[in-house]
Structure formats: C-alpha cells, structure tokens
Amino acid sequence: MTVSVSLTVNGEAVSADVESRTLLVQMLRENLGLTGTHVGCDTSQCGACVVHVNGDSVKACTLLAVQAEGADIKTIEGVADGDTLHPMQQAFHENHGLQCGFCTPGMIMSALDLVKNNPAPSEKEIREWLEGNLCRCTGYHNIVKSIDAGAAAMRG
Amino acid sequence: MYNFEYKKAGSVDEAAGIVGADDEAKLLAGGMTYIPTLKQRLAAPTTVVDIGGIGGLDGIAVDGNGVTIGAMARHAAVAASTDVAAAIPALADLASHIGDPQVRNRGTLGGSVANNDPAADYPAALVGLGATVQTNKRTIAADEFFTGLFETALGQDEVVTSVSFPRAGKAAYMKFPNPASRYAIVGVFAAQAADGVRVAVTGAGPCVFRVGEMEAALAANWSADSVANIKVSADGMNEDIHASAEYRAHLVTVMAKRAVAKAG
Numbered sequence: 001m002t003v004s005v006s007l008t009v010n011g012e013a014v015s016a017d018v019e020s021r022t023l024l025v026q027m028l029r030e031n032l033g034l035t036g037t038h039v040g041c042d043t044s045q046c047g048a049c050v051v052h053v054n055g056d057s058v059k060a061c062t063l064l065a066v067q068a069e070g071a072d073i074k075t076i077e078g079v080a081d082g083d084t085l086h087p088m089q090q091a092f093h094e095n096h097g098l099q100c101g102f103c104t105p106g107m108i109m110s111a112l113d114l115v116k117n118n119p120a121p122s123e124k125e126i127r128e129w130l131e132g133n134l135c136r137c138t139g140y141h142n143i144v145k146s147i148d149a150g151a152a153a154m155r156g
Numbered sequence: 157m158y159n160f161e162y163k164k165a166g167s168v169d170e171a172a173g174i175v176g177a178d179d180e181a182k183l184l185a186g187g188m189t190y191i192p193t194l195k196q197r198l199a200a201p202t203t204v205v206d207i208g209g210i211g212g213l214d215g216i217a218v219d220g221n222g223v224t225i226g227a228m229a230r231h232a233a234v235a236a237s238t239d240v241a242a243a244i245p246a247l248a249d250l251a252s253h254i255g256d257p258q259v260r261n262r263g264t265l266g267g268s269v270a271n272n273d274p275a276a277d278y279p280a281a282l283v284g285l286g287a288t289v290q291t292n293k294r295t296i297a298a299d300e301f302f303t304g305l306f307e308t309a310l311g312q313d314e315v316v317t318s319v320s321f322p323r324a325g326k327a328a329y330m331k332f333p334n335p336a337s338r339y340a341i342v343g344v345f346a347a348q349a350a351d352g353v354r355v356a357v358t359g360a361g362p363c364v365f366r367v368g369e370m371e372a373a374l375a376a377n378w379s380a381d382s383v384a385n386i387k388v389s390a391d392g393m394n395e396d397i398h399a400s401a402e403y404r405a406h407l408v409t410v411m412a413k414r415a416v417a418k419a420g
Contacts, residue, residue, distance in 0.1 A: 001161045020162035020204070021194070044192060045336050047258065056232070056261040062191045063262065066162050067184075067206060113257065131338060132256025 005065045009034065010078025018065050025049045025060035028075060036076040036105050040134070047133035050106035051075045057113035059132070076105035079112070088112055088150035097146030099137035107133050111147045119155055123148065157194045161203040168292050168315050171207045176313025183207050183315065185228060185267030188259050189276075213266070213317060218243045222322040222350075224290075227266025227315075235260060246327040246347065246419070250281050253331065255338050266316040269301070272308050272363065274394060275339035279364035280329060282319060284345030284356035290318045305362040322350035326378065328419035330411045331359065334398055341399050342407035346370075346415040348378065355383075355412060360393050360404045370412055380417040383409065 005022075006015040009032060016031040028034045028051070037060055040048030044062040051060045052074040079086045085093065088108050098104045107130070114121055114129045121129065126147050127140070135143060165171035175181045181203040184190055193199050207213070213228040218239045225234060234240055235252035254260055254268075254277050268278040269289060281287070282298035289296045291314045301309050310316070325348030331340040340359035347354050355370040373382040388408045393401035 001159060003162055019159055021157040021159045023191075042195070044188065044259065047256070050258055057258050058262050059258045062188060064162070064187070064191065064204075066164075067187065067208065069164075110257065113261075129257055132258045 003066045005069055007065075007068055007071055007073050009073045010075060016065075020064070020066060022065045023061055024051070024053075024063040024065045024068050024073075027065040028060060028073075034075050034077050038102055038105055040102065040106075045132070045134065046103070047106040047110060048103050050109040050133065052109060052113065055116070057110050074109075076109060079108065086112075087153035088115070088147070091150030091153055092143075092146040095142050095146040095149055097138070097143045103133060103135045103137075107135065107143055107147075111150060114147070115151045115154055119151060121147070121151060158197060158200045160194075160201050162206065163203055164206045164209055167210060168207070168213070168317060171205050171210070172292050172313045172315050174203060174205045175315075178202055179312060181205055183270070185270070186230065186262040186264040188255065188263035188267070189271050189273055190267070207315065208264075214264075215318075216240060222285075222320060223247065224318050224320045225265050226318050228264050229266075231255070231260035231263045231265070231268075232257070234265065243323060244285070244321055244327065246324070246329055246345070247281055247285070247321055250277050250329040250345070253277065253329075253333070253338070259338075265319055269319065270308060270310060270316050272302050272304075272306055273339070274305055274362050274364075275334070275341070275359045277329070277331065277340055277343055277358060280340075280343050280345035280356045280358040281321070282356075283364050283366060284329070284347045284349065284354050285321045285324055285327065286349045286351050286354060287319050287321045289316055290320065291316055299366075302364050307363070324349050326419040328415045330414040330418055332407050332411060342404050342411050344408065344411040344415045346374065346412060346419060348419075353378070357388075357408050357412075360388075360408050362392070362394065367408070367412070374416065378416065380413040383412045383416060386412075 038048035040046035049060040182201040213226045215226045231254045241248040287298045327347035329345045331343030342359045345356045353375040355367045390401040390405035393404045395401045
C-alpha cells in the first residue's frame with residue numbers, strides 16, 4: 001500500500017509517496033536525499049538515526065514515515081546556519097568529539113534535545129542522556145566534553 | 157518488514173471496530189516494540205491501526221485515590237510529571253528509566269502494557285501497585301490483566317484507554333538493566349500498596365509475577381533484611397545470552413532487597 005506523506009523538514013514543506021512500511025529514516029535518506037541521518041544498528045539501540053519530531057528526539061529507524069504525517073522534522077542538515085556551524089557542532093569540532101563521525105549526527109541531535117530541557121547538564125546527566133547513542137571510536141569522553149562545551153556556548 | 161495497510165484511527169471506537177472486524181489487524185501506539193517486531197518479520201498484520209493520534213488519551217490526572225494516566229501518555233511525560241512524582245514517586249522514577257530518552261519520547265503506557273513484553277518495566281508497576289486497566293469495554297485488575305508471555309486479558313476489539321494507579325506508602329522499583337536496550341533482565345517493584353504489601357517481578361519469567369513469601373515477610377517487617385534470604389526457584393525463568401535462569405532467580409532477591417532499601 002502506498003501512502004502520501006507530507007512533512008516539514010528543516011523548515012521546508014516536503015511530500016513523497018512511500019509504502020506504508022517505509023521508515024522515516026528511509027524517507028529522509030532515499031526520498032529526500034538527506035543522508036546526514038545515518039542507519040547504524042537499525043534496531044533502535046545505536047542512535048545514529050536520531051532526528052527531532054515536533055521538537056523531541058526520536059529514533060527515525062523505529063518510526064514509520066506515515067506516523068510522522070504533518071510533523072515538523074529537524075535533521076542534522078537543518079542545524080547549521082548556512083556555512084556557520086551550530087555552537088554544538090563547533091564544540092564537537094573543537095573538542096575532538098568524533099573520530100569516524102558515523103554516530104555524530106545522532107549525538108548532536110540527541111545533545112540538542114538534552115540542552116533544550118536542561119541548559120546546563122552535569123557530566124553525569126550528559127552520560128545518562130547518551131544511553132541511546134552508541135559510539136565505537138571515542139570512548140565517549142570527548143563527546144561528553146563536547147556537549148558540555150556546546151551547552152555552555154549555547155548559554156552564551 | 158512485510159507491507160500492510162495503514163489506517164490512522166480518529167477515535168477509540170473506530171480503532172476497536174477495525175481490529176474487531178479483522179483478526180490480523182493490529183493496533184500501533186508508540187511502536188517502540190511493535191515496529192522492531194515488524195522489522196524482524198515476526199508479525200505480518202494485514203492492517204496497522206495507528207492510535208497515536210487519537211486526542212484525549214494522553215492525560216495525567218491525580219486525585220485523592222491516586223494517578224490515572226492515559227494510554228497514549230509517553231514515558232517521558234510520565235517521568236517529567238510533577239503530579240506523578242508527588243503522588244507516586246516510584247512510578248515517575250520507573251518511567252524515567254525505561255529504554256533511553258528517544259524511546260521514552262515515543263513509547264506509551266498503553267502500548268507497553270498491551271504488548272506485555274516479559275522484560276518491560278511498566279507491568280511491574282501495575283502489579284506492584286495493584287493498578288486497574290481501563291479499556292473501551294471494562295475495568296481489569298492488573299493481577300488479572302497480564303496472563304502470559306506477550307499475552308493479556310484484552311479481547312481482539314479491546315483497547316486500553318487508561319491505567320489507574322492507587323497511592324502507596326513506601327514504594328520503589330529497582331532493575332538490573334540490559335546494558336544495550338535497558339530492558340529489565342530482572343526488575344522488582346516493592347510497595348506498601350493500597351491493599352497490602354506487593355512485590356512484583358518483571359524480566360525474570362515469561363510474565364510479571366508476585367512473590368508471596370516476600371510480601372508476607374515485608375508485611376511483618378518492612379526492611380531489606382526481610383527478603384535477603386528468600387530465594388525464588390529458577391524453574392521456568394527466562395534464559396538467554398544475557399543471563400541464565402539461575403542468575404535471574406538470584407537477581408530477584410538482590411533487586412527485591414535493593415528496591416526495599418531504596419523505598420526507605
């Protein structure tokens with residue numbers, strides 16, 4: 001069964017005809033060409049596919065595209081201001097918060113959801129929040145430092 | 157994932173009508189368990205009926221008796237609710253440790269209890285507090301609701317609409333989580349519930365269960381020492397790569413002790 005799905009993605013109205021079973025992450029990557037959102041484990045554990053749906057971070061591999069009908073979606077492509085990195089992205093850059101970079105889009109989308117509700121998270125709170133984001137390179141230490149620095153930069 | 161027909165229900169009655177007319181149709185709430193199930197081709201529904209958009213099903217109301225939470229309330233909303241934290245802090249605490257933040261942003265109370273995953277957290281809270289499940293047809297006591305592995309007392313055309321949790325005295329939930337999924341390898345909810353002491357165990361067996369011997373010991377003396385020497389049998393316990401049946405049986409006692417200690 002094919003369904004028409006209309007979304008607002010990074011501020012732009014988009015629509016596509018997809019199968020009922022199409023996942024949001026598939027629609028983003030394959031129909032809309034937004035390949036910054038990654039598919040890692042495809043079992044809702046690794047968090048490489050985290051995007052914001054109506055402001056909340058969710059795993060786009062565990063959501064049907066049609067479930068998001070009418071929703072406001074933000075992906076990693078919508079975070080920077082043109083060529084100027086978002087303070088959270090800049091913090092990852094400056095603190096060596098990535099090595100291979102595969103998990104980074106999900107890490108940043110997850111971090112932004114944390115900071116939305118908790119502008120000054122403690123190290124413990126950052127580490128607990130990252131339960132749903134796996135990194136196989138960094139051992140997390142620099143990711144935690146990056147989020148701490150990014151949160152501080154966002155507070156101004 | 158096999159393909160299916162997708163329908164978005166506008167009301168509980170509409171959803172119940174669709175699944176009532178087709179045994180192979182299935183309700184979809186937050187989808188945190190059901191979509192992975194579909195992806196593994198463990199289910200092949202003809203129709204998936206999305207009830208996530210039905211209005212008025214996600215409320216949280218507190219009164220003198222306790223807390224009533226709508227079936228489509230997200231775990232994150234329950235965890236963040238100051239009303240729930242004030243009335244039954246152990247319930248808000250349990251919700252705050254389900255899965256990870258992204259799972260809590262999508263997963264729902266109704267979906268969790270209707271699915272009755274043997275390792276889900278909420279069944280322990282329902283049985284541990286003596287909650288009642290409200291459906292579109294009737295009220296079901298938690299003790300009668302969870303009937304087996306992924307099995308509940310729900311009929312095919314029955315939809316969970318809310319769950320009422322009575323206030324409790326001292327209460328706490330402790331789990332030994334799977335480090336990847338945060339599902340309970342073993343979780344124990346211990347409470348001085350409205351109708352007496354309850355000890356409910358999830359993760360260990362095919363379905364949430366109570367430990368009568370621990371309840372009697374805690375009713376006589378509410379302290380972690382009271383349950384420290386009460387063992388449960390490993391017979392029939394779950395067994396997988398994460399934990400043997402014997403280890404799960406051992407963890408029941410450990411988590412019960414920790415839950416009672418945490419409750420104070």
